[in-house]
Amino acid sequence: MSTPVLYDVQGPRAKRRVLVASLVGLAALVLLVLLAVQRLADNGQFESRLYEPFLDQPDLYDRLRAGLMNTLTAAAYALVLASLLGIVLAFGRLSSRWFLRLPAVAVVEFFRGVPLLLLILGIFLSFPLALSIDLSALQALVLGLTLYNGAVIAEIVRAGVLAIPKGQSEAALAMGMSRGQLLRLVLLPQAVRIMLPSLISQLVVLLKDTSLGFVIGFEELLRTGGQVVQVLNNPLQMYVLIALVYISINGTLSLLATWVEGRQRRTVTTSATLAPTEAGAVL
């Protein structure tokens, strides 16, 4: 718990008041949960027929696993492509030439400002009709995810590059490196370290957004769950299960992002003490 900003260290009277408030708050929360459980029970949501399929139908998990694999496949394709697009757009935006900078700015601002669902649906509907390009649902989903996340990652990369101390590029230029070498050899490797936590957080967003594939009929986890529900008729239980799958994957990724962030903060402070030994080794 961080240091409380709003209140002092509590004395005996404040402690008593907090205890009373805790009990009242806890009672209110428990009451709310009990009320919900009561109503769920009244509506027959705890009948065993709604839960039995999860125990005695192993092929249910095979289908859900296939859906999850599709979700992860789409996310993996989109992550790789969006990272590449993001790096290109970021360097375009950082370029000193206007004919590279302006298009990059326009592309980034456009795709960041448009709803992802509009992109995915628009691509899926209009490409076959207007351009005679047939796209599978996976391709439309990955393309939409790539364009949107590429624009977001471009901003993350740009912020990462701008966060590097100016002395780094000055030193590189003073040594006679070209601008391309400067970006590739000096700025990008350091920017990757800085932006890794934001990149992992963006991966959480990307993974959540793959669920939009259900709108265009891509059989990812959510849509597969929906199809199973049509047979088993237990929507609430199924969607809670699917929510738990997303929460556990994304929760793990979020923890990873926090861990990387904390680790980096530590390494930066120790790098000063590491430098002399490294120099000694070179000498």
Add this chain to the structure above:
Amino acid sequence: MDAVLDNLDVFAEGFTRTVTLTLLAAVGALLLGTLIAAMRVSPVPPLRWAGTAYVQLVRNTPLTVVFFLVVFGLPEVDVILSFFQFAVLALSLYTAAFVAEAVRSGILSVPSGQAEASRAVGMTFGQTLRLVVLPQAFANIVPPLASVFIALLKNTSIAGAFFIFEGTQSMARLINANGDQAIAILAAAALAYLGLSLISSALFGLLERRVTVSR
């Protein structure tokens, strides 16, 4: 281009609903999010835990899944609403988690010396909050809140998959009717969203200038 110009009324109907959804859900998310943020900075442990749990669970769940849980879950606890009300509720519940984070980090970003000093000069808890902490916190809350609400504007498109005729659905209907001009229709819908988010960022920019306190 004709398909866009001839069907401006379809776009108008869709995007009016997009704006209504956004405004209603923004109010709901602001109320619920502020409540959750207050729970998370309160000295009462159970409320703090409940607030943290809510934010962590909702932030890691896709909005589409939140929609499904609201649409299929709430009727089972005897909350039966129209699809539009369900959509507003789902968007509010989801956005509230992000509003809560913005408000909480805004409050925590006020240096603790400020609250200590106001207590030292004898202000009550209410005065500390009203006169010292919140005015400074507000300046730190508005910019992240602006991005949360612009994300909400874009997220209303997901309501389209749940029987709400909003901006994205108006585009889908027009593309299905005028396939040859699909790209123009897609571009027009995208521009409508860009225009709406530009307007919202301009409004938030104005608000930001008003609430910023010079330190």
